[in-house]
Amino acid sequence: MHKLILGICFYFICIQDTTAQVLNASANADTKQNNADLTALADPTIDTKQPRIDFFASASVPFGMVALHPDTHQGNGLWNSGYRYEDKRILFFVHSHMVQTPGIACMPVVGKCKGNLGIEANSSAFSHSNEVIRPGYHKVKLEESGITAEMTATTRVGMHRETFPACDEAHILFPLSARLADVSVSEAFAKKISDTRIGGYAVLNPTGRRKQTCVIYFVAEFQKPFDNFAGWQGTQLVEAIDGQIRGKDAGAYVTFRHLKANEQLRYKVAISYVSIEGAIKNLEAELPGWDFDAVAQRAKQQWNDYLGRIKVSGGTKAQQIKHYTDLMHTAIGRRIYSDVDGSYMDRGGATPVVRHIPLNGHGQPKWNAIDMDCLWGTQWNLNILWTLMYPDYGNQVAQTLVEYYKNNGILGRGQWGGQENFTMTGDCSTPLLAALANNGRAQFDLSTAYAGARKNAFPGGVRDHAGYDSIGTGGGCDWYVKLGYVPVEIEKRGDGMHRGGSGMTLEYAYQDWCLAQLGRQLAKNEDAKLFTLRSENWRNVFDSAVGWARPRHENGNWVTPFAPIDLKKKGEPRGFIEASPATFSFYVPQNLPGLINIMGGKEAFVKRLDTCFRETEKYRFICPGDWQFSYVDYSNQPGCHMAHLFNYAGAPWLSQYWVRKVKELTFGGTDYKSGYNGDEDEGQMGALGVLMGIGLFSVQGCVGENPQLELTSPLFDHISLQLPYGEGFKKYKTFNIKVIRQDQEKDIYIQSVKLNGKTLNSFQLPVHQILQGGNMEIQLGPEPNKNWGITKAGS
Structure with a gap:
């Protein structure tokens, strides 16, 4: 019963998310997607030898503010940063990988805290053989510490589940001043909010593409109380003064002592570009519970809904x-830039202004601001x-x-x-x-x-x-x-x-x-x-x-x-x-x-x-x-x-x-x-x-x-397009394309086309006809049919 109640609560919280409503509206009964797991066919590692920082994505949902995954290379520019497939070490896990607004890194470690010794000192070797990557989920083993890290996400919250070896002390490091791609940090701040919650921000310096500063805020909540909150400034470990850590080259960490073998720590990190309070709202609205598997399943479903169109x-x-x-x-x-309540930071003028997206009749933002x-x-x-x-x-x-x-x-x-x-x-x-x-x-x-x-x-x-x-x-x-x-x-x-x-x-x-x-x-x-x-x-x-x-x-x-x-x-x-x-x-x-x-x-x-x-x-x-x-x-x-x-x-x-x-x-x-x-x-x-x-x-x-x-000639034998329509695009019409061919490689030329049973001789198809739904049949062959498609629509 307890699990059932949690599941029901989780469901109603999830449906409050504006993005989920916009992108995952239920289709009509006659166009409903089946349960095929399309995420198994999407490979985030493709072409990740030297990618842009935003190119790779695993623990995220479509357009989510949070894009959580390991970084293996910091880089000094837009390209060749973030997750690179050939690298052998993980530096940390980062919650936002937007090109000009990235931030909030964390890293689980065991033993004496070395956060002050720099990123490399706390990095870990890893192997792809101990890694699972798919849209909505990432799992990897940090070989030197023996920690198995799992990650998933909602729109604005990243969720971690980490399995530790037996150890006297473990720490979750937050290297808030870490440079990501071409974005450096001028000031970092963190504070203890409670025995299970910390919050803070990183001030991102201007870049050649973004002329003004930008602040990314966060709140991290742990499933159980941590034993200590402290940090570092430069190369020195420091105690929190009045529960706060601040500085140009500062970071923070929480400590858990006497962990048993295979003990799991769960924690959630919400971000906001408005305020710490905004991050807290995002956390409490989107992810109040602790069921990691349910969150991962929901992320998978959001991806399946998106890919299934x-x-x-x-x-x-x-x-x-x-x-x-x-x-x-x-x-x-x-990716989404506004908070769950519709607040977002407008930096278009001399002074930053918090704007508010109008709400609909259900008290939810009518749209999301996009970064x-x-x-x-x-x-x-x-x-x-x-x-x-x-x-x-x-x-x-x-x-x-x-x-x-x-x-x-x-x-x-x-x-x-x-x-x-x-x-x-x-x-x-x-x-x-x-x-x-x-x-x-x-x-x-x-x-x-x-x-x-x-x-x-x-x-x-x-x-x-x-x-x-x-x-x-x-x-x-x-x-x-x-x-x-x-x-x-x-x-x-x-x-x-x-x-x-x-x-x-x-x-x-x-x-x-x-x-x-x-x-x-x-x-x-x-x-x-x-x-x-x-x-x-x-x-x-x-x-x-x-x-x-x-x-x-x-x-x-x-x-x-x-x-x-x-x-x-x-x-x-x-x-x-x-x-x-x-x-x-x-x-x-x-x-x-x-x-x-x-x-x-x-x-x-x-x-x-x-x-x-x-x-x-x-x-x-x-x-x-x-x-x-x-x-x-x-x-x-x-x-x-x-x-x-x-x-x-x-x-x-x-x-x-x-x-x-x-x-x-x-x-x-x-x-x-x-x-x-x-x-x-x-x-x-x-x-x-x-x-x-x-x-x-x-x-x-x-x-x-x-x-x-x-x-032109499709690659596939059957294509099903789910076309949104109506207010809020919450209904769907289906347009099916059937391709008839004898040889996948050789049959690349269109021989004939039928649209809703009628011959179509033009290479053009009006958009409005697709949007109405319907059926198209394309016959392909190995030689060109130079009599097909030589007229424009209406000719």
């Missing part, structure tokens, strides 16, 4: 593993998935951006720790807002969103800022409005990065088009005309004499010398941003007929694009050394749409061929050395891998008056 069968086991791992990646990069990198390039990956499959989450991202505009006057690219980071370039949030709006998926204030997006299209908005440009002169928006392009002279302005005028111009033109579609949705017809006209500014940086986009001077002259790729140079190509002029030349999704025409017509376009792919196949479609070198580069965002462009030039069979090649060579790996091959920015390449695997894409990012998807 795109279920696949058939194909190879490796392809299924990569599919679910890709899908997992889409839910671990951007995130920018949305640069998400129109070809995450935006499509958010629009189709995860509009609940896409709306939280959008709402965070719109709310920041309401409070701080700028609709930004993404916020770290409650402050705009000006990562990359352009107003890359506009395509997401337009995609959600154009497909009837928006559940944010469209008028406010449009006002912010429109402001960005003129001087005074986010386009004034280049990458990490705090001055606000490096974006060249004034030149763009005056000249119709951003000249190469932009490289002399501002204090940021990525000041590539032609690349900016191509981005701004597409974003103008997206803004026109958003304006049309709100009957802003004059604006729609203006921004549609401006969307043709791509022509101003396209030199038809050489057939490529090209850097241009303010006086109108083209920059010389010029080559679409340059094997002699390294670094960011002059006039472009993290891609060669060759790759950026195809960045015209808003007017593909115009691009095809300026490149010489369909036949010439297909020949050029096919040559680009054949030239880079030997490099697996990634940069062989630097951004300058590659005609096609699937290690970064600007060219993620290129394989799908053959569809629009009358050769859909070549899209089918090259999409399959890219999927296999670039994104097919399932070991710790491969799988993403580049800039897996918070799940973008994972999302692209999912879309390629299921044969659906949108070159225009699901934006337009009647947004379209493009079809």
Whole structure:
């Protein structure tokens, strides 16, 4: 009876979590997921040889504030940090692995306390043979101490269960001043709250990406009273003064004495970016009990619910593993930033302000604030998935951006720790807002969103800022409005990065088009005309004499010398941003007929694009050394749409061929050395891998008056899409894709398609038809059917 009561209490507490409500709403009876454990097919260790700090995730839930797991390398930057598969020692366990807001490390040890001797002195060897890793759970044995550590999590609380050997004393260390990736700590604080609870914070120093300080707070609760609370400052162990430890290089620890063999310690660590009190609220609301197995099971179920929205069968086991791992990646990069009561810290002004998300009729926050990198390039990956499959989450991202505009006057690219980071370039949030709006998926204030997006299209908005440009002169928006392009002279302005005028111009033109579609949705017809006209500014940086986009001077002259790729140079190509002029030349999704025409017509376009792919196949479609070198580069965002462009030039069979090649060579790996091959920015390449695997894409990012998807050949025999709809997206419709083929490897070309029993001859499928639910049957064969798919939808 006691266990039953605890289970019931735990259930009702869990359903209070806003994220669980948003992401795990029950489907209709006819679309209910079965009990298959999809987490067994998601492998967090894929491509973890030298990952970003946020790349690996185990003990967490989808989008959870807590991402708890071992760190094996501190690193000095974004990359090559966190959990690295080849490392032999665990440094500590960390509760937040967000790129710019990580923190709260802990480490269980036995024997005399050595917290003051540094991280390496308290690290431990480990072996993968004694490790269990899956979404929602992590288990590992610390070989030198003999401690077996298990971890799981709710949205804002990490839970530990550690089994100890017999020992006179054991300690849980909290090295609060530990550097994580490129984030250092200026001050750490911890205090004893009770005999079972401590709390504190770490003040995170500004970085090149996050210009202001940020504070991460925590509270740790232990199942049984600890025997002592103390700490260290620098290299000296110190006693707590008035129950407190404070300092620049400070840490804290609790001690348990006379543990028996196989005795278990359970403890919970909640975090908050608002206050210690906020962390306590998160702890008490989400995880009041001590049933570790129940928490781990709940985390597994949340992952299964998330992964189950795109279920696949058939194909190879490796392809299924990569599919679910890709899908997992889409839910671990951007994470919840607000507390369970809707409080979050806004650092967009001169003084930090605690904001409060409005509550619904049940007294719960209507949405969650999201801590995130920018949305640069998400129109070809995450935006499509958010629009189709995860509009609940896409709306939280959008709402965070719109709310920041309401409070701080700028609709930004993404916020770290409650402050705009000006990562990359352009107003890359506009395509997401337009995609959600154009497909009837928006559940944010469209008028406010449009006002912010429109402001960005003129001087005074986010386009004034280049990458990490705090001055606000490096974006060249004034030149763009005056000249119709951003000249190469932009490289002399501002204090940021990525000041590539032609690349900016191509981005701004597409974003103008997206803004026109958003304006049309709100009957802003004059604006729609203006921004549609401006969307043709791509022509101003396209030199038809050489057939490529090209850097241009303010006086109108083209920059010389010029080559679409340059094997002699390294670094960011002059006039472009993290891609060669060759790759950026195809960045015209808003007017593909115009691009095809300026490149010489369909036949010439297909020949050029096919040559680009054949030239880079030997490099697996990634940069062989630097951004300058590659005609096609699937290690970064600007060219993620290129394989799908053959569809629009009358050769859909070549899209089918090259999409399959890219999927296999670039994104097919399932070991710790491969799988993403580049800039897996918070799940973008994972999302692209999912879309390629299921044969659906949108070159225009699901934006337009009647947004379209493009079809290519799926990897799997059956795909079941659970499509959320309704208020809060709590109901589901099912769209099933059945694939008929004889040979998994050879049958890669579409022979015919039936949609709800009717023949479909177009390579395009309107998004609204997918969202209605239904059935599609795709017949594949070993040779191209050059009569299928050569028309656009409605032609």
